[in-house]
Amino acid sequence: xxxxxxxxxxxxxxxxxxxxxxxxxxxxxxxxxxxxxxxxxxxxxxxxxxxxxxxxxxxxxxxxxxxxxxxxxxxxxxxxxxxxxxxxxxxxxxxxxxxxxxxxxxxxxxxxxxxxxxxxxxxxxxxxxxxxxxxxxxxxxxxxxxxxxxxxxxxxxxxxxxxxxxxxxxxxxxxxxxxxxxxxxxxxxxxxxxxxxxxxxxxxxxxxxxxxxxxxxxxxxxxxxxxxxxxxxxxxxxxxxxxxxxxxxxxxxxxxxxxxxxxxxxxxxxxxxxxxxxxxxxxxxxxxxxxxxxxxxxxxxxxxxxxxxxxxxxxxxxxxxxxxxxxxxxxxxxxxxxxxxxxxxxxxxxxxxxxxxxxxxxxxxxxxxxxxxxxxxxxxxxxxxxxxxxxxxxxxxxxxxxxxxxxxxxxxxxxxxxxxxxxxxxxxxxxxxxxxxxxxxxxxxxxxxxxx
Ligand code: NDP
Ligand code: 2IT
Numbered sequence: 505x506x507x508x509x510x511x512x513x514x515x516x517x518x519x520x521x522x523x524x525x526x527x528x529x530x531x532x533x534x535x536x537x538x539x540x541x542x543x544x545x546x547x548x549x550x551x552x553x554x555x556x557x558x559x560x561x562x563x564x565x566x567x568x569x570x571x572x573x574x575x576x577x578x579x580x581x582x583x584x585x586x587x588x589x590x591x592x593x594x595x596x597x598x599x600x601x602x603x604x605x606x607x608x609x610x611x612x613x614x615x616x617x618x619x620x621x622x623x624x625x626x627x628x629x630x631x632x633x634x635x636x637x638x639x640x641x642x643x644x645x646x647x648x649x650x651x652x653x654x655x656x657x658x659x660x661x662x663x664x665x666x667x668x669x670x671x672x673x674x675x676x677x678x679x680x681x682x683x684x685x686x687x688x689x690x691x692x693x694x695x696x697x698x699x700x701x702x703x704x705x706x707x708x709x710x711x712x713x714x715x716x717x718x719x720x721x722x723x724x725x726x727x728x729x730x731x732x733x734x735x736x737x738x739x740x741x742x743x744x745x746x747x748x749x750x751x752x753x754x755x756x757x758x759x760x761x762x763x764x765x766x767x768x769x770x771x772x773x774x775x776x777x778x779x780x781x782x783x784x785x786x787x788x789x790x791x792x793x794x795x796x797x798x799x800x801x802x803x804x805x806x807x808x809x810x811x812x813x814x815x816x817x818x819x820x821x822x823x824x825x826x827x828x829x830x831x832x833x834x835x836x837x838x839x840x841x842x843x844x845x846x847x848x849x850x851x852x853x854x855x856x857x858x859x860x861x862x863x864x865x866x867x868x869x870x871x872x873x874x875x876x877x878x879x880x881x882x883x884x885x886x887x888x889x890x891x892x893x894x895x896x897x898x899x900x901x902x903x904x905x906x907x908x909x910x911x912x913x914x915x916x917x918x919x920x921x922x923x924x925x926x927x928x929x930x931x932x933x934x935x936x937x938x939x940x941x942x943x944x945x946x947x948x949x950x951x952x953x954x955x956x
Contacts, residue, residue, distance in 0.1 A: 508548040515540045515547070515559070522563055529612025531832060535619045535857060536563055542939040545928040553947050557955065562946070565618060566599075567591040570611070571661040573639055575654045578647055587658050589637035589665055589673070592618040595949035598669055599635030600625055600885060602676030605683065607642045614638055616832070617676070620856055621885070623942030624878035627917050630889040635671055637662070643678050655686035662687075663694050668701030668895070674888050675705045677831065680751055681717070700895035704888035708900075713891035715906040716884075721755025721829070721854060722907070723883015723914045724875075725763065728825060728852035730918035731873040731934070737849070740764035745823040746783075747771045748830030749792050749799050752854040752881070756827050757783050769818040771830065772799045776818045779803075779810035822846035829854035840866040853877035864935065879921050879938040886913045 522536050540559070547554045573585040588611060591599040601621040604614070614636050622634030641654055665671060675684055684705045691702055706712035715722070729739050742765045746753050749770040757767040766782045777783075777799045784806060791797045791805075803812035819826065819839035826848055828835050832855065835843075840863035843851065851867055852875035853859060859867070859874075867874050887910055894900050917938075924944075925937030 506548050506551060506554055508544045511547045511554060512544040514554075515544060518559060518563070526612070526615070529615060531616035531857070532612045532619065534861065535616040538857070538861060538935070539619070539623065539939050539943070542936045543943060545930075545936075546940045546943065549928075552951060553943075555951070558947060558950060561950065561955075562593065562622070562943075563619070565590050565592045565615065566594060568611070568615075569637075569662075569665050573641065573654065573657050573661070575650070575657045577650055585639050585641040585654070587637070587639045587661060588614045589662060589671070590614045590618040590635060591665070591671055592634045592636070593622045593946060594633035595946055595953060596626055597631035597633045598667075599671035600632035600674075600888065601634060601636040602638075602674045603679045603683075603687075604636070604638035604676040605641045605643050605678030606638070607640050609638045609640045613832075617856055620878050622946055623939060624882045625885055625889075626942040626945040627879055627920065627938060628882050628886040628889060628913055629916060630886060630913075632672075632885065632889050632892075635673075636676075637673055638676065638679070641678075643683070648682070651683065652686045655683055656690040659687045659690035660694065663691050666691075666702055668699055668892070672701065672888070672892060673703055674885070675751070677750065679705075681705065681707060681712075701892050704891040706891070711891075711895055713887055713894055713906055714901065714903040715910065716887045716891055717751060718755040718758065719887035719906075719910055720752045720881050720884030721757070722759045723886065723910055724752070724756055724827060724829070724852050724854040724880045725759035726883070726911055726914040727875050727880040727918055728827065728850055729763065730915060731850050731852065731875055734922065734932075735849070735873065738763075739825075742766070742824040742849075743768060743822070744825040744827060745769045745818045745821050746827045746829055746854075747776070747818045747834060747858070748828075748855065749788060750830070752884075753829040754785070754789060754792065756829050756854050757788070758785055760827075761785065765825065768823070769821055770799060770802070771818050774798050774800060775812060775814040776816050777802050777806075777810055777812050778818075778821050779806060781809040819843050824849050826851045827854050828858035830858065831855055832857040833860050835859045835863050837862045837866060839863060843867070844870045844872065848872055851875070852880045854881050856881065868933065868935075873932070874934060876935045876938050878942060879917050879934060882917055883910050883914055886910060
């Protein structure tokens with residue numbers, strides 16, 4: 505019988521080895537720590553999982569693809585970016601996860617995202633494995649023609665690694681409907697196949713699912729509402745701070761507003777906007793989705809209720825709820841301290857790993873309900889899997905049906921995390937609950953499928 509402390513020592517050794525074998529990948533180390541540090545109770549209680557090799561296989565991607573992406577800018581100059589696709593784990597289904605185009609992308613960032621995706625996808629209860637990809641290409645300030653040429657070059661290599669039964673990419677930072685369109689077009693041209701299920705996040709008129717653009721933000725708000733319900737509260741009348749102003753942030757604000765909360769902030773890498781009257785979504789969508797502009801122009805056009813704070817972080821604005829929806833490590837110890845001082849009740853992660861480990865610890869110690877991204881933002885990938893199901897059946901569902909399924913999935917993820925945390929003596933700890941529940945499902949499949 506292995507004790508929890510023996511298991512913990514073995515996991516510590518493994519974490520040291522992970523750092524040694526994957527040098528200069530701090531985000532991947534952080535994600536591995538965050539998961540492995542919570543697994544001791546389940547490995548001690550279920551000896552079959554402690555089998556040598558299971559966790560070691562789980563932290564090693566099944567396949568990693570790195571490639572050159574040459575393209576020409578509008579002046580005819582040749583640019584060279586780097587492309588990535590990390591196919592992390594396919595025990596539960598084809599690799600599934602987004603593509604990120606952002607200058608900060610490197611192998612460690614893609615591995616952290618791919619690793620998180622394994623557990624997130626397992627939590628949805630659907631048949632999807634975990635993967636992630638992207639490029640250090642920066643779409644900001646690029647013309648549509650440049651973005652198209654980049655996407656075509658990216659797909660000219662990526663196409664040989666993906667497919668509806670193999671690996672199904674989607675969007676993430678810097679990759680939305682426009683990019684998915686260009687990528688799909690090039691895939692179709694190269695392969696001469698209408699293979700709708702090879703990418704998700706497609707346009708609604710050509711194989712995309714209704715509600716996929718909204719799904720991550722809507723799902724996160726539903727998860728936050730479920731956490732509040734556990735405390736006998738609801739969203740009505742709560743003030744919320746939201747970071748980011750992209751896909752996830754916009755639909756987070758939309759759902760918060762629809763459910764009676766007041767979302768008072770949004771941000772981008774230039775700073776944030778606070779709007780006492782609540783964010784005007786028509787204006788924000790116009791600036792971000794149509795004009796591809798910056799948030800300071802929101803403050804300029806909105807009038808007296810709004811102001812722009814250059815370089816600041818939204819967490820200094822007093823609120824009942826915080827929904828980080830921009831990027832990793834955007835909410836640190838100082839931010840957590842400010843949120844706690846202002847009486848925050850719940851933090852629900854729309855982004856992937858936006859809260860540093862120290863900040864998570866502070867929030868949990870202070871009794872704040874904390875929803876980790878792999879549970880709280882799983883609505884996006886869940887609706888991607890529903891898009892795959894619709895593509896496979898050559899049908900399309902109404903938005904009401906997709907929304908209903910999304911709501912059921914988010915409630916079920918919340919219940920699973922909550923019950924699993926209780927089962928492992930960590931009541932109210934959604935981090936432990938999400939990690940263990942996701943792990944159990946993947947580990948069972950890996951054990952059944954042998955050493956591969
Ligand atoms: P978008 O590209 O649509 O928006 C990203 C937003 O975050 C922008 O406002 C951007 O500002 C800001 N941002 C990005 N990087 C930084 C940075 N380094 N510093 C400050 N601000 C930054 O991306 P999404 O909304 O799709 O993704 C947001 C987060 O949600 C990511 O963590 C992503 O992994 C996660 N996520 C996304 C899902 C989806 O379905 N799209 C599903 C689940 C999670 P700026 O334009 O100035 O860079
Ligand atoms: O982080 C994520 O879950 C996503 N970017 C969405 C992935 C997907 O395949 O829809």
